[in-house]
Amino acid sequence: MVLGKIVGAYGVQGWVRVHPFADDPLAWGKLPTWRLGQEDAPPEGWREVEVLRSRVHLGALVAQLADVADRDAAEALKGLLVGVPREALPPAGENEYYWDDLVGLEVVNVRGERLGEVASLLETGANDVLCVRADDGKELLLPFVGAVVLDVDLAQKRIRVEWEADW
Structure with a gap:
């Protein structure tokens, strides 16, 4: 399930800035792994990355991902969608929908x-x-x-x- 899109780098230590498509980015920002991929990529074209740390900053989610060591590596991820397996998400509340x-x-x-x-x-x-x-x-x-x-x-x-x- 797609939850957001990487819109750029944050700082110089490899953090990424993510535009969330969901109301509570901190809820899914705490998940231990994300999947990154292009919009039209088949499921096997998405790769799993470990989320080391995350927080909300000026309405966007910023996150430090494993193996993304610097700003250049973070910029290379710009435009990728952020997804997670559906089963990793909590059930939607009453009158709430994904x-x-x-x-x-x-x-x-x-x-x-x-x-x-x-x-x-x-x-x-x-x-x-x-x-x-x-x-x-x-x-x-x-x-x-x-x-x-x-x-x-x-x-x-x-x-x-x-x-x-x-x-």
Whole structure:
């Protein structure tokens, strides 16, 4: 499961700066290992690295990884995604979801009209946004807030929303 992206080096001793895709980067920053890879890499293309230390700094997670000795080595990791095995994460709380669980779910409105499928999510600062790919190829952007998202049913692989098909 992808949790963030390395966006650069931090300091001169090989620490990396990670943009987190999750609300609580310290929770996964404490995991003993991460997997690093390119977005389109197959699972075997990701490599495991040991996390020596981590902390939050100015809204980003900074971490010292094993075998990353200096700034140049840290810069070489820029752009790689940070992932962990799903089983390493705690279960999501009530009415909380991992983004990975939402991608691929069907989105229907209260009238039962299919709006499309969740292709991805965006973090805007105010709230998360569902990027829904409609059957005609268009993209719908739906705020992930209680007034719009009425129900998420992971078992049925469906999200019910208060949203008209022609909006």
